[in-house]
Amino acid sequence: DGGITQSPKYLFRKEGQNVTLSCEQNLNHDAMYWYRQDPGQGLRLIYYSQIVNDFQKGDIAEGYSVSREKKESFPLTVTSAQKNPTAFYLCASSIPGYYNYGYTFGSGTRLTVV
Amino acid sequence: RKEVEQDPGPFNVPEGATVAFNCTYSNSASQSFFWYRQDCRKEPKLLMSVYSSGNEDGRFTAQLNRASQYISLLIRDSKLSDSATYLCVPNFDNTNAGKSTFGDGTTLTVKP
Numbered sequence: 001d002g003g004i005t006q007s008p009k010y011l012f013r014k015e016g017q018n019v020t021l022s023c024e025q026n027l028n029h030d031a032m033y034w035y036r037q038d039p040g041q042g043l044r045l046i047y048y049s050q051i052v053n054d055f056q057k058g059d060i061a062e063g064y065s066v067s068r069e070k071k072e073s074f075p076l077t078v079t080s081a082q083k084n085p086t087a088f089y090l091c092a093s094s095i096p097g098y099y100n101y102g103y104t105f106g107s108g109t110r111l112t113v114v
Numbered sequence: 115r116k117e118v119e120q121d122p123g124p125f126n127v128p129e130g131a132t133v134a135f136n137c138t139y140s141n142s143a144s145q146s147f148f149w150y151r152q153d154c155r156k157e158p159k160l161l162m163s164v165y166s167s168g169n170e171d172g173r174f175t176a177q178l179n180r181a182s183q184y185i186s187l188l189i190r191d192s193k194l195s196d197s198a199t200y201l202c203v204p205n206f207d208n209t210n211a212g213k214s215t216f217g218d219g220t221t222l223t224v225k226p
Contacts, residue, residue, distance in 0.1 A: 033213070042118075042201060042218040043158070058213070090157055102148050102203075103214070105157035
């Protein structure tokens with residue numbers, strides 16, 4: 001079955017450490033996105049990519065980095081510059097277009113700073 | 115003013131009740147609209163898409179009012195399993211990148 005796989009499900013980061021969250025999709029979707037969700041809040045866009053080897057900053061890109069070397073993969077690195085990284089991270093993909101058909105989400109990664 | 119505003123609730127209703135949520139948006143260029151359902155500590159899942167005046171799927175009806183810039187979600191005959199947070203998403207990304215701005219969600223609890 002097609003879908004998006006995020007790993008790990010839970011991740012613990014020490015102060016000053018960089019960590020990378022994995023996102024893989026086999027839906028053949030061109031566009032991929034990373035969102036952050038804090039408790040009781042909506043989703044905020046970190047980065048998005050419409051095509052391989054290209055990506056743009058979203059609303060809260062500071063302290064994060066991404067790469068898009070393959071259509072199927074869009075990993076997110078949370079760097080030590082991100083001062084408050086504890087959150088629920090969601091990866092999504094879509095078929096971009098004027099009438100966006102909505103997103104398919106992965107099951108998310110919960111990141112906690114220890 | 116936030117781009118997308120939802121009443122956070124919580125809405126507490128008995129089984130069988132009809133409940134409606136509103137979502138207002140500020141960008142009149144929005145062309146497509148979505149309602150997502152998110153269960154506690156889970157990812158959002160697409161519930162309904164709205165491209166014209168509205169959409170209906172079983173007990174769920176979404177209506178769009180472009181003049182007043184809001185969309186609504188009506189749930190009839192509420193079930194316990196409808197308890198979740200409902201996220202409103204207008205898509206007004208003119209670059210067609212599909213970037214959507216999510217509302218903070220409305221929480222619904224259906225009680226026996």
